[in-house]
Amino acid sequence: MTKCQCGLVWTSLTECHCAKCHRHFGGVAGFDMHRKGGECVDPATLLTEKGKPRLVYRTSGLSVTSSSGVTSTGGVLAWRAPSFKQATEGLTALSGYDLVGVA
Numbered sequence: 001m002t003k004c005q006c007g008l009v010w011t012s013l014t015e016c017h018c019a020k021c022h023r024h025f026g027g028v029a030g031f032d033m034h035r036k037g038g039e040c041v042d043p044a045t046l047l048t049e050k051g052k053p054r055l056v057y058r059t060s061g062l063s064v065t066s067s068s069g070v071t072s073t074g075g076v077l078a079w080r081a082p083s084f085k086q087a088t089e090g091l092t093a094l095s096g097y098d099l100v101g102v103a
Contacts, residue, residue: 025055
């Protein structure tokens with residue numbers, strides 16, 4: 001279990017939490033997308049070339065325990081790719097490599 005000074009607690013090893021802005025991400029790709037020039041960018045403003053959101057704010061569906069000891073089966077709200085295709089499009093934009101279609 002991991003806990004940030006902001007009070008958020010999570011158990012997933014694949015999720016990322018920004019210690020600067022305290023936004024929580026479903027993975028390192030979303031975290032990396034929100035960092036530009038050493039600064040945090042609001043994930044809601046990250047759009048594809050077609051104007052669709054690169055990340056959506058939803059739960060993981062995993063069980064988590066809050067700092068007060070309450071367990072939720074809904075998971076932690078985090079910025080996540082809406083689909084595998086959009087996740088790979090986001091990585092493609094960051095890396096310059098074509099990852100669409102990679103399974």
